[in-house]
Amino acid sequence: MDALTRIMELARVRGALDVRCQLAGGFSLDHEDAGPGEAPFHLVLAGEGVMELPGRRSLPLAAGDLVVLPHGTSHRIRDSRGVLQDAPVTLDTSGPLTIKQTAGEGPPLDVLCGRFIHAPEAGQLLFASLPEALHVSLADAQGMATLEAIVDVFRIEVGELAPGALAVVTALSQALLVFALRAHLGGGLMPPSLLTLLAEPRLGRAMLAMLRDPAHDWTVESLAAQAAMSRATFARHFEARGKQSPHEVLTLLRMHLAAELLRRGDLTAAAVSERVGYRSESAFGKTFLRVMGTTPARFRRG
Structure with missing residues (x-):
């Protein structure tokens, strides 16, 4: 076992998938600060959008992007065109995974939203030194074929929702966190930690x-x-x-x-x-x- 794996075990990190969002038109969804021991994440399956963070910082979202909020920072996900409309949000709770949808023109932003849950104390060993938003383009990261395969499994599993689908994507979410950490560390931008x-x-x-x-x-x-x-x-x-x-x-x-x-x-x-x-x-x-x-x-x- 390597040291990063042991630290993740010690922090008791596990993924939890909350909702699938299929957002079209001039959408804008706010997310409040997460609680202790929670790091929200968003995995973009298709489409484009923008994430806004406090201080007007914006991150473009595209297919294959993974954004982790290590400190649970509040944020907003909105239409990339900057068009806002009072589009009603509908919830489909008939399946094992809640689907949140808005109707409108243009291809929808299809994104999986969840959380990495961790022990509040030991989790700081892993998350304390990370930036406000860990934004990784899985399409640009090393191991492209492997990452494409993982994201394809996400698409298939949440599309079909066969028995055990949530167990599959929950387990794979932890693998995506490891890839995101590797990509961030490989970029040479981490402060000493x-x-x-x-x-x-x-x-x-x-x-x-x-x-x-x-x-x-x-x-x-x-x-x-x-x-x-x-x-x-x-x-x-x-x-x-x-x-x-x-x-x-x-x-x-x-x-x-x-x-x-x-x-x-x-x-x-x-x-x-x-x-x-x-x-x-x-x-x-x-x-x-x-x-x-x-x-x-x-x-x-x-």
Whole structure:
């Protein structure tokens, strides 16, 4: 298992498909801020439109585009021609997937709308450093044939809605998130963060080692060995890519791994502290409070 996959597991990311929108004419639909632990997404199957974000920032939407709102930002999806009309919105709830439609001239914008649901705390490891809108043209991304095949499956499944169709597209939505993250990381525009550490192959090996064995007494030297780098080179590259020291990142990962164990509820706080490398339950509790903003006991009760 690679480090990005483990972080996604830790964040408990899963896709949820909400509605299919087939919008024609001068449509304009507003979307409010999402709740904690939710990152809305829109996958354009056909047609064109525009997404407006706060501050009048606009993103053109075309077939094959995926837009993820990592921070749940409010937004509007409207007609690309700028024509507005009071077109009634109809809802078809007769099938397993609600279909929202507007009538009017021109080819409709056909878009799947859903959410990536994640653990609010651990999800920040994945989403905190992403921009307000992660806009990826799947047609321009690497692995074109693979992405085209995935989007074609989406079109077929939501078109036919055969038994199990929602399970198929829900599972595939997570694959699209991975492709979007890869495309964004490959663009070289990411600020230093946990994600940029995961994207660098050698530093990613050190991250994976910490995730696999958080209780190990990791030092800069031993992590550098995992990355096949000298101590000085590893430390320099790690801090440049992550804006944190290896010790700070190790502590962060340990606390989120501890939160995962506490959430399961089958281990005592003392056992959890040992699992993540703390011999002193008191020291573990203080660190957990500092990083997570609450005590292990309160976190478990919550």
